[in-house]
Structures are given as structure tokens and as C-alpha cells.
Amino acid sequence: MNNMPEVKIGIVAVSRDCFPEELSVNRRKALVEAYKKKYNEDDIYECPICIVESEIHMVEALEDIKKAGCNALCVYLGNFGPEIAETLLAKHFDGPKMFIAAAEETSKDGGLIQGRGDAYCGMLNASYNLNLRNVKAYIPEYPVGTAEECADMIHEFLPIARAVYGLNNLKIISFGPRPLNFLACNAPIKQLYNLNVEIEENSELDLFEAFNKHEGDKRIPEIVKEMEIELGEGNEKPEILEKLAQYELTLLDWIEEHKGYRKYVTVAAKCWPAFQTQFGFVPCYVNSRLAAKGIPVSCEVDIYGALSEFIGTVVSQDVVTLLDINNTVPYDIYNEDIKDKFDYTATDVFMGFHCGNTAVCKLTSHEMKYQMIMARTLPEEVTQGTLEGDIIPGDITFFRIQSTADSKLRAYIANGEVLPVPTRSFGGIGIFAISEMARFYRHVLIEKNFPHHGAVTFGHFGKPLFEVFKYIGVPVEEIYFNRPKGMLYPTENPFK
Numbered sequence: 404m405n406n407m408p409e410v411k412i413g414i415v416a417v418s419r420d421c422f423p424e425e426l427s428v429n430r431r432k433a434l435v436e437a438y439k440k441k442y443n444e445d446d447i448y449e450c451p452i453c454i455v456e457s458e459i460h461m462v463e464a465l466e467d468i469k470k471a472g473c474n475a476l477c478v479y480l481g482n483f484g485p486e487i488a489e490t491l492l493a494k495h496f497d498g499p500k501m502f503i504a505a506a507e508e509t510s511k512d513g514g515l516i517q518g519r520g521d522a523y524c525g526m527l528n529a530s531y532n533l534n535l536r537n538v539k540a541y542i543p544e545y546p547v548g549t550a551e552e553c554a555d556m557i558h559e560f561l562p563i564a565r566a567v568y569g570l571n572n573l574k575i576i577s578f579g580p581r582p583l584n585f586l587a588c589n590a591p592i593k594q595l596y597n598l599n600v601e602i603e604e605n606s607e608l609d610l611f612e613a614f615n616k617h618e619g620d621k622r623i624p625e626i627v628k629e630m631e632i633e634l635g636e637g638n639e640k641p642e643i644l645e646k647l648a649q650y651e652l653t654l655l656d657w658i659e660e661h662k663g664y665r666k667y668v669t670v671a672a673k674c675w676p677a678f679q680t681q682f683g684f685v686p687c688y689v690n691s692r693l694a695a696k697g698i699p700v701s702c703e704v705d706i707y708g709a710l711s712e713f714i715g716t717v718v719s720q721d722v723v724t725l726l727d728i729n730n731t732v733p734y735d736i737y738n739e740d741i742k743d744k745f746d747y748t749a750t751d752v753f754m755g756f757h758c759g760n761t762a763v764c765k766l767t768s769h770e771m772k773y774q775m776i777m778a779r780t781l782p783e784e785v786t787q788g789t790l791e792g793d794i795i796p797g798d799i800t801f802f803r804i805q806s807t808a809d810s811k812l813r814a815y816i817a818n819g820e821v822l823p824v825p826t827r828s829f830g831g832i833g834i835f836a837i838s839e840m841a842r843f844y845r846h847v848l849i850e851k852n853f854p855h856h857g858a859v860t861f862g863h864f865g866k867p868l869f870e871v872f873k874y875i876g877v878p879v880e881e882i883y884f885n886r887p888k889g890m891l892y893p894t895e896n897p898f899k
Contacts, residue, residue: 404659406667406697408569408717410499410561412475413468415450417489418482419525423517427481428453430505433550434479434557441551442558448473453481454488461488465495473498475564477557478540480504483525490532493540499567499874501541501560502529503553523547541874562718562867567874569717574601574665576658578610578673579704588705588854590806597812598875600710601665607673611681614653623648633692633763637770643684643787650682651689658698670700671709674758679781685774685788687759691831695722695762701856702760711803711858718867719860722762724794724831726755727855728801728848732834740824741834750841752822754832755801755859759789761831765861766792775829794833796823800860801837802868804877805853813881814872815847818865843885846892851883 416431418424435449448471452464468476476496478489480503493500504522526546533540541563543556581589595602617623626648631638638644658668670693674686690700699712708725715723732741732752741752758774774786799821804814819837826832837843847853865884872882891897 404668404698407720408565408572408667410446410475410564410568411448411471411473412446412477412557412560412564413448413450413471413473414477414479414557415452415454415464415468415492416479416481417454417484417492419485423482424453426505427479430481430550431479434553437550438554438557441554446561447477447557454485454492457485458488458491461492465492468496474568475560476500477560478502478529479553480522480525480529483521484529486525486528486532489529490536490538493533494536494538498571499541499564501543501557501564502526502533502546503543503556504547505553506547506549508549539874539876541870559867562720562864563870563874565717566714566867566871569667569713570875571599572666573713574603574662574668575671575706575709576603576605576661576668577671577704577706577709578605578607579671581704582673582675588703588708588856590707590808591810592706592806593810594806594812595706595710601663602706603661607678610653610657610673613657614650614682617649617653617656620649620652622652626651630688630692634769634771637768637792640771640773640787643771646682646684647686647689647788650684650686651692654689654693654700667713668698669709669713670698671704671706672700672702673704674702675777679777679785683785685758685777685786687757687774687789688771689788690760691762691790694724694760695764699723699725700760701725702757703856705854705856707803707805708856708858714804714868714871715800715802715858715860715864718864718871719862721861722765723861724757724761724765724859725856726757726761726831726859728753728844728857729756729832729855730754736824736827736834741822745822745836747836747838751838752834752836753840754826754828755794755835755857756828756830756832759791759831761790761792761794763790765795766790766831767795768792789830791830793826794821794831795861796821796833797861798863799835800862800864800868801835801857802860802865803853803857804872807852811881812877813851813883814877815851815853815883816865816868816872817843817885818863837885839885839888842892842895846895847883847885850894
């Protein structure tokens, strides 16, 4: 299945009737030309209708961009703009929308007389009227620019629009309940409905029944072959592949049969403690394979972890993973491999770990193994199915969106990196470095009651993630980040 939203942005230029309409028309044409010259022209559609102060023209433009298959909207103020018609357009468009405005081009040849558009002023009225109508819209940090600058703004809107559109068409499928002693992963689902996300909660017995019905499925040998090719020399548990293939088919069939009217799906699945003894394996490797297919599967029935992973997948258009913010880096590793080689203190670094759910493509090397922690209390043969290896070095973003116990939304975002340093450990694991991590750990992760799971994108995506969280309604004061040195947290002791 295609689990990645695609966005086509309809660009609609607006014009106020006391300003020359050709200002908006010509500036729209220049904007579209600039975008096509620099980016993929399939991302956008140029609406030929130029709106004046007319609700009729607004309806015509709305019908035109819908007919063109647009699922996102860019309202472009080529001049001052009609504050009523332009905000009605945004109100009645069912999808993510943004507002940008044209800068003045020149003072020569009367450019600031008949050629002055005053969109700088019009943007103020547009934002005021959006608020009056309770319409959410993305407005860039500085939303007024030349054709080339506005083209860049539209391109930056793409990942935000994909995420918002994706969430409006998402179903989370969970198999629970959450494991004992993992209350941190349990949160009210009310906020999912507020985000327009559907959720289907199932028993793990439902999953077990479906798994048993897939025994002997004719497609299993084909999936086993795929796994053998992917694992290569890392296939240390070939005897377990048939069951893993059976489980993968179970999940994929469940998704197809249960996604209903929703276009996109993510899964929050059970993985212990009874899973191993009843299914006879652990599902980590299958979870990693589905993540690589664009269908994130969170561990330990972490519903908001699955939501976070989906957002990260859509924004980055790449494979994500879900990791425990797990353990400190021993001083011997820090002193030997990090100190004086990287600009991080000993408390800026930590290890991100999970049993084996990180995809092959995000590991420096990989081995199919058994789950060492579980095998301390269970027979080793029922804990097979983890994918172990060090996580690839490079830029990452650690983030999460979460509902609090009293059903309020909050989130955190921290850009960082995985260091090219061997972990000397087990599982899917890496040495992560985030500037001022110790303060962030204490005054955000601990103090704001975030659970131990964090989603990881491979690359720096803090900027679009911040805008996504704002757009979908996370209060700005509840979007946290790792504050730089000298910028105190509200509860941080200034005398230390």
C-alpha cells in the first residue's frame, strides 16, 4: 500500500478591487515560473482565476482547484487583497493552507505609484480575519517576499502540508493493552479525535487469532525470500523467518481490511510479555520492515509513539525509528572516542536503544538475533526476531507528540546527531549527541512527564516539525526544545 501522502498545492492569487488586478496576475505568474524553475512543477497548480472582492469569484476558484486535484492551498496576496473573500476561501477549503504576500519589486518607472501593491499591509488584515473565522493557516516566519522567496516558502510548506493532510486521513491500529509497568506509554485518546485521527483498538487475542489463520499462507515463501536477501550474512536465525513472514502478512492484511475510509495507517503493537510465549518469537524485525515500507509500527502499544513516527515519516519522506532514551555513555567511551573529537560534553551524549525495530537501511551493520533482556527470564528460542546493529551516524531529530494524563497536547523537538562511535552494546542502538541534553533531560523530558520513547528522523527536521505541531493545535508554550546555554528554563536554578 502507498502510505505516504502526496500534496498538490493550488496557488490562488487574490486582489482588492481598488488595486490594479494585473499586479496579482503578473506576480502570480512570476511566482509559478520561479517555483517551476527551482522545484518540481507537479507540486503546484496555478489557478487562473484572480479573486477580487467577490464571494462568487471565491467559489469559482475553490471549485477550480478542487477539480485540479489540489489537496493544499496557497493564498497569494499579489496586492492588498480582499480580506473577506480570501479568508472565506481558506475557510471553505478542506485541507492545509498557507498565506504569503508579494514584496514590492522596484521604485523605478513609477513602480511605487501604480505598481505598489501594499500586500505587506494586507497580510495583517488577512491574519486578523483568519483569527475571526477560527481558520488555521500556515504563515511563514516572514511571509512577504519576491517571486523566488515566495517559491521557497511554498516549498517549505510541502512537508507541513503532507503531515497535516496525512493526519486528517490517518487511522492508528493498536493491539493491546500496554505491557505491565509501562504506564508512561498510556495516554488518553481524546486528543487523537481532536487531531481528526481515527483509532481502532484491538485485543492481542484478535491479533493472535488472525496470525493463526495465516498459517500455511501461500505468500509466506516469497516473504521469507525477501527477508533472506535483506538480511544476507546477518541472517543468524533462519529458523524463525517463516513465522516472521506469517506475522508480517497478518499485519499487512489487517491494515488493508481495517483501514476503512482512511487513506493512511500506522500501528501500535504488543511485543511483550506474553507475546513471545504465545507467538513463539518477537516482532521487532517485522516492525522494522514495515517502517521501511512507510508504515511505522511502534513497540509496547505506544499509540502516541506511532503518531509521532507517522508525522516524522511524512515530514522527512524517509524511514524513522522509535527508541528509548536509554542509558548514559560510560566515561571510558567518552574519553576515548568523543572528548576532544566532538564538541559535546559527557552529559550531552546518551544512547538511544530499542530491541531491534530499526530498519536495515538505518544500521551500519545488522544481525538477526534473540532479545537478550527477555531471554533473562524466558527460553531464548521464543525471543528470536530482533534486528541488532549500531545506528548509522549523521544528523537526526529526536521528537515526540504526547497527550498528558489530563488530555492536553504537548511536544518536544531536538536536533542532534548520531556519532560515528561504536556502542559496544546490543540491540538497535546508537550514541546520540544533543547540545545541552542534560538540561533538556531534566527540565523538559522529566519535568513535563514525557515517556521514555522518542521518535527519530534521520536528518534535521526541527523547523517543519515545529510548524506542524503549531498548525495542528499544540500550544506554542507546550512545544519544547533544547535551550542553548544562557537561555534558562523557567524552573532552572540560575545560581548553579
